[in-house]
Amino acid sequence: MKTGTRSRTDTFFWIVCWVYLIIAVVMIGIALYGLTNESVDLTLSGVTDAVFAIIGGVLGAGAGLLGLIGKNMKRCRLSGLVLLVIAAIPLAINLLAGQPFSVYWKNIAIMIVPAVYLVAALLKRSPKQEKPVQVQS
Numbered sequence: 001m002k003t004g005t006r007s008r009t010d011t012f013f014w015i016v017c018w019v020y021l022i023i024a025v026v027m028i029g030i031a032l033y034g035l036t037n038e039s040v041d042l043t044l045s046g047v048t049d050a051v052f053a054i055i056g057g058v059l060g061a062g063a064g065l066l067g068l069i070g071k072n073m074k075r076c077r078l079s080g081l082v083l084l085v086i087a088a089i090p091l092a093i094n095l096l097a098g099q100p101f102s103v104y105w106k107n108i109a110i111m112i113v114p115a116v117y118l119v120a121a122l123l124k125r126s127p128k129q130e131k132p133v134q135v136q137s
Contacts, residue, residue, distance in 0.1 A: 009123045013067060016120040021064030023113055028057035049106065052090045056110065059083055063117060073124055080118030087111040 006014070031053035034046065063079035070076060091107035 009120075009125070013120040013124040016117050017064045017067035020060050020113055020117050021068075024057040024060035024064060027053045027060070027110075031057065048090050048093055052086065053110070056083060056086050056114075059086065060113070060117075067117070067121065073121060076121040076124075077118065080114055080121045083114035084111065084118055087114050 031050040034050045035042070059079070060083055063076065063083055066079055067076050087107070087110050091104055091111065094104035094107060
């Protein structure tokens with residue numbers, strides 16, 4: 001691969017990392033607003049969603065940065081899997097609590113970004129490391 005050019009999978013992963021970084025910051029901001037605004041009615045599902053949005057946002061920003069500056073794709077894949085599990089927890093809580101679809105649809109939507117990040121990390125290959133040359137005498 002020439003210097004300065006990227007494959008399609010590298011570009012796709014790069015774009016996903018930037019999008020995840022932006023969405024993570026927005027998620028944190030909206031969740032903090034929802035927890036601190038006086039006019040918002042705090043319910044169990046609302047607080048659960050906000051807390052997990054903050055946790056997922058912080059970890060998502062870290063995963064986005066890891067994808068942009070890191071070279072180890074195993075860590076990115078593990079981060080994507082962890083983020084997907086964390087995004088699934090509020091969905092499971094709301095389903096077990098018997099909430100209607102109007103409450104937990106956003107939990108399903110929040111799982112899209114970690115799923116796309118995980119797929120992009122799985123598609124991208126780790127850079128090949130050159131093996132040391134062995135000199136035979």
